[in-house]
Amino acid sequence: MSNSKVGGNSNLCYFIVMHDHHHHHALKNITRALFLNFIFVIIELVGAYFSGSMAVFADALHDIGDSLTLVIAWVLQRASLKKKNRQFTYGYGRLSLVSSLVVGGILVLGSLLIIWHATRNFNTSRVLHPEIMLPLSILGIIFNGWAYFSLRHGHSHNEKAVGLHMLEDLLGWVAVGTVSISLFFVNWVWLDPLLAIGIAFFTLYNAFRNISESTRVFLQANPKDFDLESYFEKVKSVTGVIAAHDIHVWSLDGHRHVISYHLQVDPNHSLDEIANIKNKCRGLLKDFGHFHCTIETETGAIASLSISGV
Numbered sequence: 287m288s289n290s291k292v293g294g295n296s297n298l299c300y301f302i303v304m305h306d307h308h309h310h311h312a313l314k315n316i317t318r319a320l321f322l323n324f325i326f327v328i329i330e331l332v333g334a335y336f337s338g339s340m341a342v343f344a345d346a347l348h349d350i351g352d353s354l355t356l357v358i359a360w361v362l363q364r365a366s367l368k369k370k371n372r373q374f375t376y377g378y379g380r381l382s383l384v385s386s387l388v389v390g391g392i393l394v395l396g397s398l399l400i401i402w403h404a405t406r407n408f409n410t411s412r413v414l415h416p417e418i419m420l421p422l423s424i425l426g427i428i429f430n431g432w433a434y435f436s437l438r439h440g441h442s443h444n445e446k447a448v449g450l451h452m453l454e455d456l457l458g459w460v461a462v463g464t465v466s467i468s469l470f471f472v473n474w475v476w477l478d479p480l481l482a483i484g485i486a487f488f489t490l491y492n493a494f495r496n497i498s499e500s501t502r503v504f505l506q507a508n509p510k511d512f513d514l515e516s517y518f519e520k521v522k523s524v525t526g527v528i529a530a531h532d533i534h535v536w537s538l539d540g541h542r543h544v545i546s547y548h549l550q551v552d553p554n555h556s557l558d559e560i561a562n563i564k565n566k567c568r569g570l571l572k573d574f575g576h577f578h579c580t581i582e583t584e585t586g587a588i589a590s591l592s593i594s595g596v
């Protein structure tokens with residue numbers, strides 16, 4: 287399906303790719319991905335400890351972030367099975383925003399700690415074990431490479447975003463491998479904290495991007511994938527429509543959106559015709575994504591012939 291429009295964070299794409307393509311296998315897929323990520327994080331942490339490499343540790347932090355995101359996707363997949371109720375009339379979609387802010391906060395804190403720690407370790411003559419770093423990086427390249435190439439052929443926005451993330455993870459391990467090989471020949475121990483800082487900045491950048499996207503949704507911004515002007519251009523072309531005002535568009539979770547507006551219609555129309563006009567306006571939304579739509583019709587004084595009060 288190509289109708290998967292998501293303005294949300296790229297990490298959660300894991301979840302959404304599965305939502306759109308393998309509805310019934312989603313839980314199984316997430317559980318497997320989660321299990322593999324978790325095993326790999328443990329291998330990394332042990333490897334970081336025994337090799338003394340800060341770069342490997344920075345990579346482990348990044349992967350802990352990926353794993354946490356998967357855990358949350360897994361929990362949300364279960365929570366989403368719960369239907370909306372009288373207490374939560376929109377359902378539980380916004381849980382994903384809360385969790386992406388929490389994960390973002392953890393990653394920002396972790397990255398800053400690594401950067402701070404690495405800058406203080408440039409001059410110390412620590413003992414590094416490239417003979418441990420190298421097999422670790424080969425494992426990382428195999429693991430991330432396999433994940434990348436199995437998703438590479440996707441065409442949807444989500445699959446591309448997940449694929450790009452995997453490619454970045456892959457390049458991180460190529461860098462760790464390159465550093466460990468050069469450590470066999472030269473004693474440039476500073477290469478390791480330098481790479482750690484690079485990886486931490488990359489993690490920081492992604493975390494900030496996710497936080498800012500979730501914050502946008504929290505602040506009820508117009509969804510990124512919704513072109514307000516072009517939608518109301520189409521609404522105006524429906525016969526009987528005079529104008530629209532008091533327009534409000536926001537997103538529940540970056541995936542499902544909510545829209546409400548007042549529609550001024552030609553007062554000469556019957557109630558049936560007005561209901562028909564409303565249905566047409568509703569139908570036009572189908573090209574713009576998943577919407578929960580409320581339209582109030584007015585036949586009173588004609589205030590304006592253009593879209594106003596956005």
Ligand SMILES: [Zn+2]
Nearest residue numbers: 305306541576
């Ligand atoms: Zn959907």
Ligand SMILES: [Zn+2]
Nearest residue numbers: 348352451455
């Ligand atoms: Zn990653």
Ligand SMILES: [Zn+2]
Nearest residue numbers: 531532548584
């Ligand atoms: Zn009104």
